[in-house]
Amino acid sequence: MILSKSCEYAIRASVFVASKSQKKQRVGINEVSEAIGSPRAFTAKILQTLVRKNILSSAKGPAGGFYLERSDSLHLIDIIRATDGNGLFISCVLGLRACSDTQPCPMHKQVKPIRDQLLIEFSNKPITDFVTDLERGKYYLK
Amino acid sequence: MILSKSCEYAIRASVFVASKSQKKQRVGINEVSEAIGSPRAFTAKILQTLVRKNILSSAKGPAGGFYLERSDSLHLIDIIRATDGNGLFISCVLGLRACSDTQPCPMHKQVKPIRDQLLIEFSNKPITDFVTDLERGKYYLK
DNA sequence: ATAATAAAGGACAAATTTGTCTTCTATTAA
DNA sequence: TTAATAGAAGACAAATTTGTCCTTTATTAT
16 A cells, blocks of 8 residues: 555565574575465565665575575665655655645645654664564564 | 555545635536646546545536535545545555554554554545635645 | 537556566585 | 576566546536
8 A cells, every 4th residue: 555565575575584584594485475475476576676676685596595684784664665666755645746845735744744754664663673573473474 | 656646636636626616616627637737538537436426526518517515524535535445544564464453564563653643634634725725826736 | 409518437558566487597415 | 517406587467557538428508
């Protein structure tokens, strides 16, 4: 709804990969899609783009799979921007190209603080935050 | 991004119709789509559904067109629900069917207050609020 | 009644998003 | 160096959203 399906899968997959990565484990696409309940081939595509954009890393061959280097510096916002772009936070809710603070659409003033808040939440949330709670069974990915 | 294109058009069209309605004028689809800069036939479809859902009214024939009865009771949320449904406010950001307060997805806690706030803003905003400012040239619809 | 007007409705088409399948490429281990 | 493993890449396909066009129906004025 607010995020694309691709982005939903991207986040859930990344959280799962991150949790495995903390245990120094790489994880294959089959395990990922099984863990988050997503279509395998489609998820593969999505992870490929995340790798291309240096969000995740991957290795081919036996004992290969996806993993996360520098997981501390990865925040939700990075994954969202990589898959859906920045539109959620900047483009006009009513689809007006010229909408701005000085030339606002009718909803501009109401929506701006809310989306700013959303941006802050996503920006301040490192993936590692989720991992601990995930392993405590506090969160679900599927 | 957060609203569908259909919903964007629906809102902009409704605001325009409301402003004309305050002057006891009905307005044709050509004028509407011209005023808000939207594809004519597509906008017609959208207004048809709004009429079917009793958001707007319409009259056929010469001097016909779209108009708004009881414009005081029409709020943004009604238009959003009529075109996009309620998903924006209730369905899980990460697309998990089972996501809830007791079985939350990793983003549940962060996102809930924000979407609640969004719902409040949309629910408290009567269309009439926009009309005055629109006529003062304070807002743009295109 | 007839002509003109304007929304309603249906069939169709383009674009985008979501998803599948098959082949290619790189890596590892025997 | 061969076989097995696993991601990368490309061509397709289904579904959804966005958009067009043409015909029908209702209303008004002459």
